[in-house]
Amino acid sequence: xxxxxxxxxxxxxxxxxxxxxxxxxxxxxxxxxxxxxxxxxxxxxxxxxxxxxxxxxxxxxxxxxxxxxxxxxxxxxxxxxxxxxxxxxxxxxxxxxxxxxxxxxxxxxxxxxxxxxxxxxxxxxxxxxxxxxxxxxxxxx
Numbered sequence: 001x002x003x004x005x006x007x008x009x010x011x012x013x014x015x016x017x018x019x020x021x022x023x024x025x026x027x028x029x030x031x032x033x034x035x036x037x038x039x040x041x042x043x044x045x046x047x048x049x050x051x052x053x054x055x056x057x058x059x060x061x062x063x064x065x066x067x068x069x070x071x072x073x074x075x076x077x078x079x080x081x082x083x084x085x086x087x088x089x090x091x092x093x094x095x096x097x098x099x100x101x102x103x104x105x106x107x108x109x110x111x112x113x114x115x116x117x118x119x120x121x122x123x124x125x126x127x128x129x130x131x132x133x134x135x136x137x138x139x140x141x
Contacts, residue, residue, distance in 0.1 A: 009029045009113050009120070010120055011113070014124040014125075015126070015141070018099075019100045025093060029113050055077075057112075069138075074105055076098040078098045107138055107141060110138075110139055
């Protein structure tokens with residue numbers, strides 16, 4: 001009888017000046033979070049065809065806040081034609097660039113994959129690397 005297992009979830013990212021964020025998200029995490037069928041392997045064309053649900057998920061889970069940590073109605077945008085597939089530690093990741101034009105945004109509240117066990121994101125910033133998790137979801141922009 002087949003079984004499903006999932007290792008600890010890790011995302012990677014880099015914050016660039018101008019409110020730009022490059023993320024690398026494990027395809028297996030997207031598959032579980034977006035409830036795609038797990039009985040078959042994902043293909044790159046399947047991932048790209050799901051760009052709207054992926055972008056909607058990102059909009060719900062990457063939230064912008066002002067300096068006083070009050071929520072802002074900002075939108076992170078990504079061009080799916082620029083998405084790339086990358087291999088990190090023998091696992092495939094979706095690499096995408098996100099931008100927001102929300103000039104008052106000073107904090108990002110990171111909630112990606114909060115439904116998965118012990119997800120963390122390693123984000124490079126101009127001030128150094130920061131680990132984001134459910135216990136520590138705030139990233140200074």
